[in-house]
Amino acid sequence: MHAIAHLATLTPLAVAAALQAEPATAEAASGVLGQQIVTGLSNGMIIALIAIGYTMVYGIIELINFAHGDLCTLGAFFALMLVGALGMEAWSGVAGMAGVVLLLAGAAAFCALFNWSIDRVVYRPLRSAPKLTLLVSAIGCSFVLVNLALFWGGLPMEVFGGGVAAAAPKDFPAMVPDSSLLPDAWDSWVSAEAFLRSSPSWNDPSVWWLTWAPRVALAVLVKSRELNFTTSDLLVWCVTLPLMVALTGLVRCTRLGKAMRAVAQNPTAASLMGIDVDRVIGAAFLIGGALGGFASVIYALYNNTISFQMGYRTGMDAFTAAVLGGIGSMPGAVVGGLLIGVARAISDGYIEARWTNSVVFAILIATLVFRPSGLLGAKLRDKV
């Protein structure tokens, strides 16, 4: 009770301070943490989306599909080619939104088919081979895809800078504006604040219990006004969250999902029950590839740069996320991805950028020491 009373006397002060401070100084500095978390979550969602691709394939055939990150690179190149071929850079408004949907659908279809073909051509003939053979072929696939992207970037198209420098980072047009959304939302709260201030109970300390909740809400809003939550952040969240929910639904509630879980548990028994194992595995590659395709477009629209090495690097982060969350576990991949995204942002913001990779791997090591199977992983089996 005493604590609450204490809080009540503090909050008006905090609100007053926050409202009066120069935007560039005190308020901005305290707003940085929230900003870093927003940035970290957005980055983390992209990582998580790719991590699901790793973890899904691993869950079913115990293969770390190293080519998955590079598949995303190809997805991004495909998207950029679509942008160039259809002249999407000039699309705006509704057409721009339709363009984004088209890119998402196009890249997802492309990556799904490509991933399925990789499985069909490379991994399927090796189904009964030792796990290490499969792993080495995955690394080989990764190299092939990187070089394919290098070749692709050298095509003489305007969006690739005329193809003069194949390996140069490519600018991906900002089809989703980077403008902040929150100041607009804030404006509608200004009138609410004026209304509150004019009410007699606001300035009457004896009825603090009536006003402390609005005061806290107001303080949070003042802080959030400083946040730079942009349309591209919104895009990342709006594409990623429903995809994760849909995927969980698919695995939990559909026949295909049931078949996948069965194959993951025991392929032989599953095939004895009449499940077409190859088809189920093919479906996993199809879905994982589609997610990779979505991730590649989100990545491209969020960062506005793609390069032939982007997938390798982001793939590393995603793979780390999958291991951190417990490889084979889809919720684990999501948690791992978000955790790594936020940890990176916090480390960049409060430690130093050059320590960021060390921080991420320190978290990974610390987690694996205490939970060898990852945060949400199943019990440990012999794995590659």
Next chain:
Amino acid sequence: MKNRTLPLLASLALASVALAQTGTLKIVSSLPRTGSANAQTTSMVNGIKMAIDEVGGQIDGMKIEYEDMDDASPQRGNWDPAVEAQNANRAVRDESVIGYIGTYNSGASKISMPILNKAGLVMISPGNTYPGLTKPGMGEANEPRIYRPSGKINYFRVVPTDDLQGRVAAEWAKELGCTSVYLLDDRELYGKGIADVFEKRAKELGLRVLGREGIDPKASNYKALANKIKASGADLVYYGGTTQTNAGQIAKDLRSAGVTSKYMVPDGCFEEAFILAAGAENLEGRTFITFGGLPANQLQGRGAKFREAYIARYRVEPEAYALYGYEAGRVLLDAVKRAKAKTREGVLEAVRSTRDFEGALGTWSFDENGDTTSRIMSGQSVEGGKFKFVKVLGQ
């Protein structure tokens, strides 16, 4: 086994000696030809070829041969230490090679300098700007001694070094009205080196340094860092890095995080690829690029003639470093012409004694460390999606 390889080696050695005697002198260059520096290095190679063609491809009846070696690998998309070492060793083994033009990246020269030094082969860099390669006391304590195991100097460069460029960059920042600066570097030899010099000079000039970070040049974005920079309120962000180490992505993330400060980068970003990677709208009116030399369209005299000939031959504007490729080629060929004995030692001696050379950037000499005495630097901005010459710096 022994019996078989020995005669083979002997005959190979004989063959190469014979080759040298029949009057072929070979020049090689080692530049990153795979990767995003490709546009830059292509124009440097063009410059070298033009220098060779100017002397008619022969000196005193001896044919000048040229080989364009690549020191990059597709995996790295940038120079690769293993490939650079391989190139240097190949050049040393080939007896007809009398000059090694390279490298573009200072880090690469660290690898090849000791190899070529032991062989007494002259090396002229058209692109290295890291001071420690030649100047005692400017880099690590054991630099440049570790690059000269034979104790003699065989490495020369035709570009002014970063201790000059970082200095004039800080001075320019002050001139532009900046009072506080946030420093970033890519943790590579070149980028970190030039940022160090900038930091030192900036402090001398009374600019407040609000932060200094080494970034991960392969990260997908720098939004978190940009948030931090925004909160710091710095009015200039200086990045010691190159297009290949993501200078373009930084420009994007600064703008999208709402950082309104100016953005200054060194000559590693003075190439079209930088504007392409960053997107012109992210650079427009806020980006400043320093360069150890003059952009091609500002050249006078011999330099202007070079630009004319280059455009006539290749139908494009030369990139910033084309001139230095040309200059490196010319000064090497000039030394070959002056050398009494057309051997590695003779040519090395002749290069070392280069004084008052009539270069494309005016008259210059090699000093006792092997550096050019040329001091011309320039500052550029980005306008209308193109580099725009602003002024001559440091004079």
